[in-house]
Amino acid sequence: MDLDLKLASKEINQILWKTKKTLSTAESCTAGRISTIITAAPGSSQYYRGGLCCYSEEIKAQLLSVPIEMMAAQTPVCEDVARQMIIGVNRLFGTDYAVAVTGYAGPGGSPTGNVLVGTIWIAVGQEGNIVTRCLTEDNGRDQNLASATSVAIHMLLDYLREACPKKVEEED
Numbered sequence: 001m002d003l004d005l006k007l008a009s010k011e012i013n014q015i016l017w018k019t020k021k022t023l024s025t026a027e028s029c030t031a032g033r034i035s036t037i038i039t040a041a042p043g044s045s046q047y048y049r050g051g052l053c054c055y056s057e058e059i060k061a062q063l064l065s066v067p068i069e070m071m072a073a074q075t076p077v078c079e080d081v082a083r084q085m086i087i088g089v090n091r092l093f094g095t096d097y098a099v100a101v102t103g104y105a106g107p108g109g110s111p112t113g114n115v116l117v118g119t120i121w122i123a124v125g126q127e128g129n130i131v132t133r134c135l136t137e138d139n140g141r142d143q144n145l146a147s148a149t150s151v152a153i154h155m156l157l158d159y160l161r162e163a164c165p166k167k168v169e170e171e172d
Contacts, residue, residue, distance in 0.1 A: 005037050008153045013041035015160045016048075023156075024093035025051035026064055026085040026100040028076070029120060033149040034099055049093040054085070060102075064088025077102050077115050082123035083130050090126055097163070099124050099156050101148055106141035120148045124155045131159060 001009075016023060025035050035051040038044055052063060057076050060066040066076075066084045074080055085100035103120025104110060118138030124131050133155060135148055 001037060001040060005150060005153055006040065008157050009037050009041045012038065012153070012157055012160060013044060013047075015157075015164050017043060017046060019164045020047075021096040021160075021164065022047050022049050022094070024049050024089045024095040024098045026054055026089035026098060027051060028054055028060070028085075028102040029105040030101045030103075030145055030149055030152070031055070033145060034101065034152050037149065037153050038099075049095050052089060052092065060085065060088075063092060065091070075110050075112075075115050077104055077110065077119055077121060079121055079123075079132050079134065082121040082132055086123045086125055086130050087127045097124070097126055097156075097160070099152050101152055103135070103144075103148060105144040105148070106138060118144050120144065122148060122152045122155060124152070124159045125163075129163070131155065 027034055031053050038048055054060050057071050061068050064085050065088045066081055070080055082100050082102050086098045089098045089100060100123045104115060104117050106117045109115050109117040118136055120135040122133050133151060
């Protein structure tokens, strides 16, 4: 893990500890990479409730309540699916905040060809306040996954800085 991600993980840890908020993850293409960064900080068990590696559409539908019809109409790699994954994983784990990732890291894209390799949707937040970002550059599977993980961690950190600044500042 590079220094940048270690520092981001440490700050995420501090914010969640001080605010007593909880976090979960729903990872498709990143398959636990984000969870690994989050849990690298000592004490993460105080706020990190768990994560779901949800590669298949069936798991997204059954455990995260992502509508099958949505995935059929838009593919499993779209903003609406990422948003629904946030809502579903927060409900599944009973958490305040979540990170979700769905994408085609490579080597293949969508079976129909309408979503290209390197398309990765990242979502962070809670129902009613979800931020998203789409990555679209294909730099090979390893780099696509590294980029998605880094972007997701930094999105989470930015989100928490915005959502929790008063409580964190009051306790400093």
